[in-house]
Amino acid sequence: MAEKIPFLTREQAAEIDAVIPTPFHIYSEEGIRKTARELQAAFAWNKGYKEFFAVKATPNPFILKILQEEGCGVDCSSETELILSKACGFRGKEIMFSSNETREQEFALANRLGGTINLDDITLIETMENACGIPETVSCRYNPGGEFVLDNAIMDHPKDAKYGMTREQLFEAFRILHAKGARHLGIHSFLASNTLSNHYYPRLAEILFKLAVDIFRETGIRVSFINLSGGVGVDYRPEEPKNDIRVIGEGVRQAFESVLVPAGLGDVAIFTELGRYMLAGNGALVTRAIHEKHIYKEYIGVDACACNLMRPAMYGAYHHITVLGKEKAPCDHRYDVVGSLCENNDKFAIDRMLPRIDRGDYLYIHDTGAHGFSMGYNYNGKLRSAEVLLCADGSFKMIRRAETSADYFRTFDFTDFRFE
Numbered sequence: 001m002a003e004k005i006p007f008l009t010r011e012q013a014a015e016i017d018a019v020i021p022t023p024f025h026i027y028s029e030e031g032i033r034k035t036a037r038e039l040q041a042a043f044a045w046n047k048g049y050k051e052f053f054a055v056k057a058t059p060n061p062f063i064l065k066i067l068q069e070e071g072c073g074v075d076c077s078s079e080t081e082l083i084l085s086k087a088c089g090f091r092g093k094e095i096m097f098s099s100n101e102t103r104e105q106e107f108a109l110a111n112r113l114g115g116t117i118n119l120d121d122i123t124l125i126e127t128m129e130n131a132c133g134i135p136e137t138v139s140c141r142y143n144p145g146g147e148f149v150l151d152n153a154i155m156d157h158p159k160d161a162k163y164g165m166t167r168e169q170l171f172e173a174f175r176i177l178h179a180k181g182a183r184h185l186g187i188h189s190f191l192a193s194n195t196l197s198n199h200y201y202p203r204l205a206e207i208l209f210k211l212a213v214d215i216f217r218e219t220g221i222r223v224s225f226i227n228l229s230g231g232v233g234v235d236y237r238p239e240e241p242k243n244d245i246r247v248i249g250e251g252v253r254q255a256f257e258s259v260l261v262p263a264g265l266g267d268v269a270i271f272t273e274l275g276r277y278m279l280a281g282n283g284a285l286v287t288r289a290i291h292e293k294h295i296y297k298e299y300i301g302v303d304a305c306a307c308n309l310m311r312p313a314m315y316g317a318y319h320h321i322t323v324l325g326k327e328k329a330p331c332d333h334r335y336d337v338v339g340s341l342c343e344n345n346d347k348f349a350i351d352r353m354l355p356r357i358d359r360g361d362y363l364y365i366h367d368t369g370a371h372g373f374s375m376g377y378n379y380n381g382k383l384r385s386a387e388v389l390l391c392a393d394g395s396f397k398m399i400r401r402a403e404t405s406a407d408y409f410r411t412f413d414f415t416d417f418r419f420e
């Protein structure tokens, strides 16, 4: 079984805690850069390749700047994410806008920034046209329906997903967009989330490449780019296999060579919109054990709660836990590790075998760098934590301060109430 190794020591956690009290999310600059470079290398065979980092996974400007330095663009899903990306200096074709149930003002902003709009539905052509006309470059999201089978197992049910257009709608959308003047058209599809198979992207690529060939044959329209979106997963559990991005890139290249090149479409650019793969393992939630309770089970209470990391409560998601400084100690205690919400699902771990935990121990909750802080909320008056960057030179930097109660009260009218 592969060990999951924290990128932070107990001493470093204590040093940070003295300045930025727990709980906090911490990200490894070195890890982020390494992941981005490996991804770029895996797709270097494609001339137009670009990764558009899914901003919703980790919407922090310092993280986005690092990714920008590594050659990534951004994939935005809302007006606020567009504003954030603009503030970070992303411009024009570095911005992808993949949203659904989109409002005109959002299309207008995406277009003003020069971003590429990815249409979730054929009816949105009209919404977009009203908002900003028909841009030169437009993408359409495809939903093949049915079941998505990979490695002889059903991975997901696209027929039940709210996203994308049917095949017929996609062809029709291409005809309409082309007739109205769009010249660079692309296709996008997201068929399974958090996949742990090197075959996911190659299989998806094959489906989309064949679709591009069919579009070309039936309509004469050449697809300019194909967006494989997100979905490449991470090994949250130590026993899970790790994806090998080089194998994944090579699998996509083979599909490209065998489907697109013979059809004369060898100049298509490949895009990705990875969120989880880029950041999950390069972030952790550091929390302190503040209480222990012995009733029918053994509980360790920590100073973080589901408001800081929603995935276990929301999906029953597994996040590995390391007790810092006790990496080598035997895991001979069975605990439920719990937060303080008045919700019984506020449990980071249930029946987890861990070393004996003492009050004051730092618990390192792994793989929270994507869809961690960003899914935070304020239930029970809980406040969002700080975010910290562990810089490549070993120093640390606060990249977002923790919320205070004043932040929580900011949206009330202070002339009616006094909050002290």
Ligand SMILES: *Cc1c(COP(=O)(O)O)cnc(C)c1O
Binding pocket: 054, 056, 057, 075, 077, 098, 190, 193, 194, 229, 230, 231, 232, 273, 274, 275, 276, 277, 370
């Ligand atoms: C969420 C999302 C992504 C990123 O997904 P991951 O599973 O984090 O890689 C990419 N594209 C779109 C359109 C998304 O909604």
